[in-house]
Amino acid sequence: MSMTRPLATLGALCLLGTVCAGAQAATEDLALDNATFVTAQNVDPFALDISGNFEIINVFGVRGAVFGGLLVDDDLPDFYRFTVGPNMRVTLSVSTPEGPLLGNDPLIGLFDIDGELLAVNDDGGAGYDASFSYDLLVAGTYFAAIAGYPDFDFIGDSTSTDYLYQLTIEAAPVPLPPAFALLGTACAVLAARRRRT
Numbered sequence: 587m588s589m590t591r592p593l594a595t596l597g598a599l600c601l602l603g604t605v606c607a608g609a610q611a612a613t614e615d616l617a618l619d620n621a622t623f624v625t626a627q628n629v630d631p632f633a634l635d636i637s638g639n640f641e642i643i644n645v646f647g648v649r650g651a652v653f654g655g656l657l658v659d660d661d662l663p664d665f666y667r668f669t670v671g672p673n674m675r676v677t678l679s680v681s682t683p684e685g686p687l688l689g690n691d692p693l694i695g696l697f698d699i700d701g702e703l704l705a706v707n708d709d710g711g712a713g714y715d716a717s718f719s720y721d722l723l724v725a726g727t728y729f730a731a732i733a734g735y736p737d738f739d740f741i742g743d744s745t746s747t748d749y750l751y752q753l754t755i756e757a758a759p760v761p762l763p764p765a766f767a768l769l770g771t772a773c774a775v776l777a778a779r780r781r782r783t
């Protein structure tokens with residue numbers, strides 16, 4: 587691996603978007619074999635919010651070869667590691683610049699620290715892009731994985747390749763169920779009445 591390739595990779599992947607200078611942006615490290623959860627690339631953000639949880643992570647990556655071979659990776663899944671606090675609703679999305687036009691068809695999987703597949707999505711986003719939300723009640727390390735249709739097991743048997751992608755990982759506290767929200771309102775009203783009497 588030459589020393590110039592990561593820089594060329596970074597520059598080319600930044601063509602995908604305009605947020606590479608942002609604190610929450612990362613690019614796929616093509617010098618790293620991130621094809622399994624064991625060798626996943628860490629994309630934990632540089633900054634956390636006041637609750638100690640990140641809000642959004644953008645990862646720019648590539649499947650196969652693009653730009654006439656300027657950027658080359660394999661056709662295997664890409665695994666990215668991140669951590670969250672307890673009771674967080676994580677939304678994973680992948681977008682491909684020319685997905686609907688060229689039939690690029692990515693999948694996203696969410697894995698736990700043991701490599702168990704918790705959820706997978708195919709076409710929940712625009713075109714053939716994927717997007718879904720999942721509630722993670724237990725704080726810890728998780729993995730987002732990008733593969734191509736129909737590699738639902740994330741073992742690398744997809745021919746949907748040769749495209750750039752943007753993976754977005756968002757995390758927000760799990761909303762309270764409506765019943766709990768009503769209960770909270772009722773308690774607040776009772777407390778206010780007690781203070782007046």
Ligand SMILES: [Ca+2]
Pocket residue numbers: 614647648649650659660663664
């Ligand atoms: Ca890749």
Ligand SMILES: [Ca+2]
Pocket residue numbers: 616618619620621659660662663664
């Ligand atoms: Ca890779």
Ligand SMILES: [Ca+2]
Pocket residue numbers: 691692693707708709714715716735
């Ligand atoms: Ca898809």
